[in-house]
Amino acid sequence: MTNNKSNADLLITTILSGIEEVKGKEITILDLREIENTVCDYFIICEGTSNTQVSAIVNSIQKQVSKSLKDKPWHVEGMDNQEWVLIDYVNVVVHVFQKHIREYYDIESLWGDAKTTEITTSY
Template sequence: MIQKEIDTDQLIAEIIRGIEEVKGDDISILDLRDIDNTVCNYFVICNGTSNTQVNAIVNSIQKIVSKSLKDKPWHVEGSENAEWVLIDYVHVVVHVFQKHIREFYDIEGLWGDAKTTTINSNY
């Protein structure tokens, strides 16, 4: 059980590294473990400025996680129009938005009971 937590922490760290590698903005981690009936333990949310950047973020995350942890997402959805791409790593689900789509859906507001950690990127 403890090993799984370490793996999840490592996965989140590598996801964030993938986002920062291509300058994704407004990174938040939502801890959903204390909320009943959730689909996963964590959401990692970020946004890009265009569909090109959203796809670059998604590709960067997948490449870094695959290379460092030998892990592939269980499912990826939304790459076609790249307004909101969901990358499902089972315990961690990554949401990569275009900024206006993120504001519209307000995932952080919907999951207001979650413990939220904001990552301040240095770029």
């Protein structure tokens, strides 16, 4: 069991590093493990200011995870319009939003029972 937790922790740390490398904003981690019938253990949610930045965040995450952990996403969705890109690493799902789309869908509220961690960035 410990090994599983450390793999998830390592994946989360690597994803956060990818987001921070290209200055992704408003990073939140939702821990869904205590909630029944969830599709994964964690959501990581962040935002970019434009299509270009959303794309850069997604590429940075995939590059970091591939390089550090030799892992690639099971599924990526939303790269066509780059307003909301979902990167599915099975136990960890990353949502990269543009601000207005994030506010509209407000998935943090939908998962209000989850333990929430806000990541403070220094940029």
